[in-house]
Amino acid sequence: MFKSVVKWILILKEYRRLQAEPMANRSRKMETLAGIAILATLVVIAAGILVKQSRYDSKLFTASLSPSDSSIASTQKSAKPSELQTLVPDDLIPLTPLETFGPENLSDKIDGKAELYLSAGFRSLKSQRFKKSEQADSWLEILLFDMGSTRNAFAVFSTQRRADAEPVQLTLHAYRTGNALFFVHGQDYVEIIAASGDLTDEMLAIGKNFVNRNPVSSEKLSEQALFPRENLNPGSISLLASDAFGFSRMNNVFTAKYTIDGQEMRAFLSLRHSDKDAQELAEAYHRFLLENGGSDLDPGTNLPGIKLVEIFDLYELIFSHGKALGGVHEAESKDTALKLGLALYQELQKVDQKQ
Secondary structure (H helix, E strand, O other), X not given: OHHHHHHHHHHHHHHHHHHOOOHHHXXXXXXXXXXXHHHXXXXXXHHHHHHHHHOOOHHHHOOOOOHHHHHXXXXXXXXXXXXOHHHOOOOEEEOOOOEEEOOOOHHHOOOOOHHHHHHOOOOEEEEXXXXXXXXXXXXXXXXXXXXXXXXXXXXXXXXXXXXXXXXXXXXXXXXXXXXXXXXXXXXEEEEEEEOOHHHHHHHHHHHHHHHHHOOOOOOXXXXXXXXXXXXXXXXXXXXXXXXXXXXXXXXXXXXEEEEEOOEEEEEEEEEOOOHHXXXXXXXXXXXXXXXXXXXXXXXXXXXXXXXXXXXXXXXXXXEEEOOEEEEEEEEOOHHHHHHHHHXXXXXXXXXXXXX
């Protein structure tokens, strides 16, 4: 660099000297100086490149890994398997790293369904994909939802029950479909979903491993036993954690589907903290129906506290009995609504007599 500067100084001195010479001599020497200037410029550029190379920073020329790529690389280098990896058979290897989600970012994983889980008491989600060795298109994903309680776990399990559900003898609440397994175990709700139906045995093995390695006492949900068995559609009992039937005060409501005289409807039941709470909620729901276009009908029974409302050509029956709020939702006829509502009421009376 120093030599290049010196050359520029000499060129300037020569230029000033030429100003005093005749024009002819000046032209010839100016051409010579122009060539020298070009060469000097090239020297300066070359010197700059050499200086830059001497200060080479490898970070500027290294491709950075995306967060997911970095995690996968870290997972592949780690000798310690993830919590979910310990559940899978030996012929399955990690396809993605273990991911963890909380209430603040659950929607990043299950956009569109997050609110259902959050309203049911969601705490955390762990998920990871595994594939068969050398078969990238044969993979499954384990999703482990910590819901805080069996009741909360059952709420999301039952609300999302698939139409093609086939019961599985794994836990009290478990079923499978052509390419997935769903079950509740303690406070956990587990989904195992495969890319295709050829991993059924692996999914069941993972489910059994999880249940065996996490022993918990099975918590039975008492409301399930209070529904009448006659005309009950198998596997239809579900739990609405919040906003049942569009009414914000209706939470922790169990429903069960029935088919009577070819008509499908739902009975509902919710155990409240006290008799007073149940009665007040029944009255509030009754007012909600009337405020939204419903009209009262004569229930045609002497049983106390029963309300029958016609709304949008359907029928709603509501009552409270002790701590229980009960009724029928969206019956197609008055007679079937009364038939199912009275059956539920009488079932609650039987429980009272046994206690």
